[in-house]
Amino acid sequence: MKIERNDATADLSAQIATAIRDAIVSGQLPVDERLPSEAELAEEFQVSRSTVREALKRLAAQSLIRTQRGAFGGAFINRIAFEDAYGQHVTTSTLLLSMNAVSFDVACEARFAMERACAPFAVKRRTADHLATMRAEIQKQSQPGLSDESWCASDVAFHRAFVDSAGNPVISYQLAGSVEAMQPLMNMITFTARNREKIILLHTEIANYLDLGNPGAVEKILIKLSDYTKTLAYDVIAAKDKEKRA
Template sequence: MALNYEPVVTESVAKQIAEQIRRAITNGTLKVDEKLPTEAELARQFSVSRPTIREALKRLAAKSLIRSRRGPAGGTFVQAPSTEDVSQDLMSSVALMVSLGVFDLTEIAEARHELELVCIRLAIKRRSSAELDRMAAEIKLQTDEALTDEEFCASDVRFHRALVDATHNPVMQFQMFTVIEALQPVENMVIFRFRERQKIIEQHEKIWRALRDQDLAEAEDAIDEQMVYLRESFAQAKEWRRNRDSVKAAVQ
């Protein structure tokens, strides 16, 4: 008989309770900042022990749906997850999936390209001088020869974050954060290996000018150019990785 690989029939009670509370939050039975009963009281209500309740609560805490404080005025409170919380969480999940090869680099690059085109179209219409200044400051920083590779990469991220912020659309900001950050490790690798900073800076300057002049054609061209370069670098990185792996395989 082949092994019966049905996932699990028995959902743990902790998981069930967590799901029940989560539903109460999403459907509005539990409102934001509302205090849940104490752990002891919840344990009594659900007829389980306190550690079981705690496991359930920790599952929700992991999703930033609740927060807890000790003390008399403490307890467990419903929390509206902030975009930062969810972005951070999502980002780490995506980063893991990327490192596990769930997503292909070229697929991510394509998505980022298209999404960044969307961003720049919106940004051209709405960019304020604040974002232009932030981007200019990052470009200026990047020209500093004394900058370490890490600092350069961080500045690169901030530059693109400013571009996204210029859309003034929180949903786009939320979405882009994922792909920008997911690409970060790979970009780092590319920059560390090939470190053609000047090329990157020129592209940033082109994007910035297009944004300042609200020149759509120029902006799209700048983004395209940037992505062609990124794609080339990826191809090199892939080739390099393939060679390394085949060497490793040959050695074994």
């Protein structure tokens, strides 16, 4: 089924993981199929059990397999759930943004551009539930004592509900990375009462136009929101620069 060795550039466990991963991705190993036991794989690849285990842990880290102990246990090809994929995507995207000096502008542009793409579908498919969630988050955002972290979390929840209202799980999955990965960046912005007021207004308009079924208007508000977010970020960055020079 799969053979290799003598690559020499990579660890054995990495090579074995790649071989099995390829078999999974290419569809040779169907979902819920059981892999051979660790001992059998060790025999098959002519390596020790530890090496096989390290390979399997690599695959488990990507949710490609799950393991079960006991007789009739073993490693099984895992059906990746949207939930698992979200998590990995968010982790990767977050690190990508924080480690690669992606500017706030670029991240913001990407996020809102894709969010705008949801508008036409959202007006067609949003349910009462989606609207209720969005309005509930707006309500939460209006509470005076809300901490910056809770404010940002509610902001993410609002946008998440909007994206989900487009009724396309693939879009939701793809956008989770953009929206949630920006949360650390957003957390750095201090939202004063005045800022919040303005954003809440825009959120309300989005909900209203979504309710009315006007995609163009929703897109326009999203542009305003994007611009305003960028403005706030500029101010924060400018203030930090000033502080640094002082």
